[in-house]
Amino acid sequence: MGDAQSDKLADAQADNGAMMRAIDLARHAAGRTAPNPMVGCVLVKDGRIIAEGWHEGPGKDHAEVMALKNASEEARGSTAFVSLEPCNHTGRTGPCSKALIAAGIREVVCAMADPNPVAAGGANRLRAADIPVRVGICETEARHLNRAWLHAISAARPFVTAKSAMSLDGRIATHTGESQWITSHESRKAGHRIRANVDAILVGAQTVLADDPSLTARIGAETRRPLRVVLDSTARTSPGAKIYERVGRGALLATTGRATARRLDPFREMGVEVLQLPAEENGRVDLDALLSELFARNVHHLMVEGGGEVLGAFFDADLIDEIELFVAPKLIGGGSPAFGGKGVAHLADADRFDFRLTASDGPDQHWTGMRKETA
DSSP: OOHHHHHHHHHHHHHHHHHHHHHHHHGGGTTSOTTSOOOEEEEEETTEEEEEEEOOSTTSOOHHHHHHHHHGGGGTTOEEEESSOOOOSOSSSOOHHHHHHHTTOSEEEESSOOOOTTTOOHHHHHHHTTOOEEEOTTHHHHHHHTHHHHHHHHHSSOEEEEEEEEETTSEEEOTTOOOTTSSOHHHHHHHHHHHTTOSEEEEEHHHHHHHOOOOOEEETTEEEOOEEEEEOTTOOSOTTSGGGOSOTTOEEEEEOTTSOHHHHHHHHHTTOEEEEOOBOTTSSBOHHHHHHHHHHTTOOEEEEEEOHHHHHHHHHTTOOSEEEEEEESOOOOSSEESSOSSOOSSGGGGOOEEEEEEOOSSSSEEEEEEEOTTO
């Protein structure tokens, strides 16, 4: 390989390394940026990173601004690597494209263009100021990072991740209702890491009645509390359940007109948002209507944890975008299936997801399924 080719390869590797660092930084705020995307930025000068930044959440500095503040005057003449095209609009904060121009940035490298018409145009503004812009470095990784945000802004509904912990024969409880614990401690820790990356977690009334879960995300010493959503068409759960505690982003009771005012008033008194929605033919909450309401509340990534009838309802409605399955090497027989509902009528319809086996530290298997584009 000639010297010129070696130099190009080295430059490409350096660019990839800087961009992957920006993507890793963006991930620091997973689950806390909606309705904004996760964004990271690194400033590189003379072959070394001189400053870093990431967007921590709505109303806080964008990644580029944080990096520029950390670099101060040294930012002049550097290259900015950003996981998303710098914004070009004024919302709670000013346009990042303008901040980069004012700081004297030499070049901007973006992983992907911004598909949001409200914020897009930063690359054009930079080029108009004679600052070169390159787009597409590590784009696959950047799109995967913000897959929920990208889906939400295009479909106007949350990206839905279904999660279940089951036995090898697909059971989430014995015939007596015992369910804790089927999977290992390691799998439960992995489940908490997934919870920490979402905006809201949804369960059905039966799960609340049987398990009284708090649905927090415990990561080391930190406890995160996404919005908790309970599907309860008749408000038969207790307003004193752990899930309704007034902590974190709070709780939402999704119910129907079948729930009486006498049943709903105690929830409202507890500070629980009560959302009465249309009912489907079976009397249960209309899931499309619910997802629209959650999107209006800046929920871009929803995790559906069950039980089996709720997961089955989302599957039957074809509303699942990603699946996380933790499978323990146990046989239960009978009991409660992980996915209830009608299921598919034809085997050809059972091939909606691309599954891969994720590394696990414990005895269980962890399968992740991404919805196929053709599904």
